[in-house]
Amino acid sequence: MRITSFRATPVAVPYRREEVWAFGRRRGQVSVLLEVETDEGVTGLGEAAAYPSAEIVLAVLRGLEPMVLGADPRRIERLVRGIELVGTWHHVKATSPAIAAVEMACWDIVGKLCGQPLVNLLGGRFRDRVEFFYYVAAGSPEQVAEEAARAASAGFSTCYLKVGADDPEVDLERVAALRAGAGDSTLLRVDANEAWSPGAAVRMIRRLEPYDLELVEQPVSGRNLAELAYVRGRVGVPILANEASWTRYDQLAVINAGAADVLSVDNQMDGGLLNLKRSAGLCEAAGLPVVKHSLGELGVALAAAVHAIAATPNFRYANQGYAALLADDVTEGFGAVESTVRGSLAxxxxxxxxxxxxxxxxxxxxxxxxxxxxxxxxxxxxxVSAPLALPKF
Structure with a gap:
């Protein structure tokens, strides 16, 4: 069997409410859908988040053609290693989503060839459903409380909120509203996206502790693990590494630095589902749980993630998803909007x-x-027009 062609289609799906974080915003999800065709008539589906842009993903896919066309899609390790090493793509992280889409489509082909769901090829079901958090869009305290109440009534166990506002008092008001709207039994996770300095992070997390936070995600720069370890050693809330842990090499560094209690892993940021499994294995050996990070996923990439998570033991927390933000999807019967029931996906x-x-x-x-x-x-x-600095304070 050989890959004969592939077709890339960029799509833009609106959000129900804008996504806002410490340094930007999005009004919808852009993904590049990939259809990989073979000489035996089997077509595999893949998806790449448009990170850092759809144009870069499409350019990478064009660059991959000489290494992908004519290759056997069943020899996934060989194909990906050729891309990374012979093609030298392993040096540039911005190429990872496109590589991950190719690998994802190959897994889809292999599963179709043997008539098995992907979960069975990645180790079999450790769990039957995969839990996701409810993404509460940043807004006024009243809007945050309303969204949190909606999450709790829908049965989500975990609410996630971006912090890192220019005024720290705004963050405190929003988190208070989040707790008020979600109630006492819902877990609360906040993400600063590197917005704070170490001292500010310690002060902010201590002020937020009365709201019984589950995790604080990337409170300080992901480029200085000593700072992250400093914060971890001075607060009572577990620390989740994200920008610090996008690849398995980064995760190894975080583990060695003792910089986090939980690590984010992401097949799109590390070039494939096999690398996601490797990441989780590294963390499991270190006694650490993992959560799935997302740059935003539609139904194709979401399904791939669900298969991998279901087959991997140490995904012990609710994973990042966009069900609360997406207004629609591109798949038939499976997607963030249609398939999330009480915070989990089958x-x-x-x-x-x-x-x-x-x-x-x-x-x-x-x-x-x-x-x-x-x-x-x-x-x-x-x-973009504002005078930006990292950290904010």
Whole structure:
């Protein structure tokens, strides 16, 4: 069997409410859908988050053609190692989502060939459902409380909120509103996206401790693990590494530095599902749990993640998902919007990823990308024009 061609389709799917974090905002999800065709008529699906942009993902996919076309999609390790080493793509992290999409499509092909859901090829079911948190969009305290109440009534066990506002008092008001809206039994996780200095992080986390936080995600720079370890040693809330732990090499450094209690892992940021499994294995050997990070996923990449998480023991926390933000999806019957029931997703039963694209919605959102793609980018024009600094204070 050989790969004969692949087709990349960028799509833009609106959010129900804008995503806002310490240094920017997005009004929707841009992903590049990948269809990998073979000489035996089996087509595999993949998806790459448009990180850092759809144009870069598409350029990387074009660059991968000489190494992918003609390759056997069943020899996944060999194919990916050729891309990383012969193609020298392992030096540039921005290439990872495109490589991950190719690897994902190959897994879909293999599963379809043997008539098995991907979870069975990655170790079998350790769990039947995969838990996700409810992403509470930043807003006024009243809006935050309303969204938190909605999450609790829908049965989500965990609410997630971005902090790192220019005024720390705004963060305190929002987290208080989050607790008030979610109630006492819901877990609360906050993410500063590196916005704080070590001293500010310690002060802020101590002031937030009365709200019984589950985790604080990346309170300080991910580039200085000594700072992260400093904060971890001075607060009572467990620390989740994210920007510090996007690849398995980064995770090894975080473990060695004793810088976090929990680590984020992400197949799209580390070039594939096999590397996600390797990341989780590293952390398990160190006695640490992991959570799945997301740059934003539609149904294809979401299904791939669910298969991998379901087959891996140490995903002990709710994972990052976009069900609360997405207004729609591009798959038939499986996606963040349709399939999240009381905060979790069942593992797809069909062969491979177990999902199919909805041609009408793919066409609709491909046209939206062509017409308005620049409006869905990561950057916030207002933030770009402001005098930015990391950390904020």
């Amino acid at each position: 593992v797809p039963e069909g062969p491979g990823l177990g999902v199919r694209l909805d041609p009408e919605r793919v066409a609709k959102y491909a046209e939206l990308f062509r017409a308005q793609g620049e409006r869905f980018a990561f950057h916030d024009p207002a933030a």
